[in-house]
Amino acid sequence: MKVTSEHNERMAKLTFASVYPHYLTKVEKKGRTKEELHRVIEWLTDYDDKKIEALIKEKVTFEEFFRDAKLHPNAHLIKGVICGYRIEDIDNALTQQVRYLDKLVDELAKGRKMEKILREA
Template sequence: MSITTPEHDAKIAKITFASVYPHYVNKVEKKGRTKEELHQVITWLTGFDDAMIQELIDTKVTFETFFAKATLNPNAHLIKGVICGYRIEDITTPLTQQTRYLDKLVDELAKGRKMEKILR
């Protein structure tokens, strides 16, 4: 069972969305996907529109604040699999699990998965 440590969870909580966002954009664009598709995935998971995504980047919010402001999609629990060595459905810390949901969606987008499959 791959459960995260309190130290790992604390580290995730302190990471700013703004510091990770350019990596998300780069990852999907390198694979022929678009920033618009990335935003579609982020919006599906969090309920944030483009303006809110930009505001969260500009204000350099942590993932803790990012997900505190989000309205998580009711189907988010359907996101399963392994990301960064952790099985998403086994992660017990909600914030860490939510962050990994986002990572997994970005991964699926970059791997060329069809949008209707990504947006469960």
């Protein structure tokens, strides 16, 4: 599936605060915790709990969220299909970063081991 410029624009304007509750619900429904979700977000972005809460409160867009993030050097190892898109084939950096986060949350919800999710093993 090809990512369109309209799709990229929609991703940029989407607020992290509007998506975060869905991430949390998804992982908690599968027996994972908020702490684990935050660990995954921190691994990808270098944002700690306090910063994540502040970004939610500020209602930052994904564009702002990832502009200030310090992406993990192993983020490029996140591969596969999420929402019908092959992550490694997405040519828009921001859309790819949002899909990295989606994929990590998906892996957490599916019960994958944390060291695999965090690309440590």
